[in-house]
Amino acid sequence: MRSRAKKSLTWWGILASALAVTGMSVLLWPVTPAPATAAVQSTAAGSGSGTVNLCLATKAAPTHEYPIQVTRWAADILLKETLSYEGTCAAYGAPSALGNGNLRTYAQISGGKPRTVGIVFPKSTLNNLPTAMTDGNHCFDMDDDGTVDEHTECVGGHERPLELPAALTGLTGMPLKWALVNYNPMGHGPEHIYDSPHFDFHFYIQPKAERDAIRTGPCGLAINCDDFETATKPVPPQYLPQDYVDNGVAEAAMGNHLVDMSSDEWHDQDFTQTFIYGAYDAKITFLEPMITKAWFEGLATGANPNRCWPVKQPQEWQIAGWYPQEYCITYRANRGDYTVSMQDFKHSAA
Structure with missing residues (x-):
């Protein structure tokens, strides 16, 4: 149990740090939404730099969608672990x-x-x-x-x-x-x-x-x-x-x-x-x-x-x-x- 909890805390800690770069927190809704007029921005996959516009949605609140902007690697985590998707919110x-x-x-x-x-x-x-x-x-x-x-x-x-x-x-x-x-x-x-x-x-x-x-x-x-x-x-x-x-x-x-x-x-x-x-x-x-x-x-x-x-x-x-x-x-x-x-x-x- 301790090992699983430690892994979960580490994951959330890394993600929280990634989102903090753009003024976001995984535990709070966005403070500053991503620019509504921006298209998806990213560098080549794996480069680790650049930002991506996402629409953030969680499994706890699947109908609540919020625009955010995060680094590419943080986006990859969110796209796997949450209900988020790329681009502007639909x-x-x-x-x-x-x-x-x-x-x-x-x-x-x-x-x-x-x-x-x-x-x-x-x-x-x-x-x-x-x-x-x-x-x-x-x-x-x-x-x-x-x-x-x-x-x-x-x-x-x-x-x-x-x-x-x-x-x-x-x-x-x-x-x-x-x-x-x-x-x-x-x-x-x-x-x-x-x-x-x-x-x-x-x-x-x-x-x-x-x-x-x-x-x-x-x-x-x-x-x-x-x-x-x-x-x-x-x-x-x-x-x-x-x-x-x-x-x-x-x-x-x-x-x-x-x-x-x-x-x-x-x-x-x-x-x-x-x-x-x-x-x-x-x-x-x-x-x-x-x-x-x-x-x-x-x-x-x-x-x-x-x-x-x-x-x-x-x-x-x-x-x-x-x-x-x-x-x-x-x-x-x-x-x-x-x-x-x-x-x-x-x-x-x-």
Whole structure:
């Protein structure tokens, strides 16, 4: 017992000394918050110098988050032993239940600029997920036989509309308005491409009322035929990112899906993750990382790495504003949660 207590005291003593350099104490809340406009600052890993902006959260008070600035080595300890994370403290949207957990949006903002926009959910969300093909909210008797086949006449999986944090949507030049997560227990078409259990993480430019007005019907993927025509109007080439094509996969309560034909799943490799652009009425309407359940599970076991991928950009955006240059998928072991985020925002003119 004495040995264990001595080790604990030594650890806390070292950490307290590290935090004291920046006027902080592990036993007290921050006296002087880190500058709200500062981006994460650090030197190369292992250099032992430089400072890092963290959002401090403890296991004793997990919902209380405070910005601090510490040395790199102290940050590494905090990121392992507490619920802290790098960057500015996040603003959050309201949670929505799924599985044994929930989903909620978050945004890290500094200097009037979005740094990270994403969706976070605990590891427990992957347990006890729905097993039926869809929630039945978007179905249509396409063959007019008096019954609805959930496998061929319903779309949308199990959907969870989410509000983005007000701090984000209130930013000047922020085109994103709301978010939507769809869990697809059996995947969806095209067959042998996206027919494995996966999540669709939509970040919408299109207002929710307009999306909700896309009706069910007998065309495309259970979409109203007039709405199918609107959904598949060609996006002008200057607004279409390289390698993205219209495969005619327009669906009710969603719009069209433009796929990246250079993505692995179109070249005899298994689908794990990809990035989709949504379109309706010749406009880009949503940005969508699409990720398999198996990829998330591999993150938690260490079989898959935390990493980011580039978001291909059009020559021009139809709406001026902040747009992400990369998307990232991570598992945060200290918090026991997953994040799907868009980062490295740049302001683009229309």
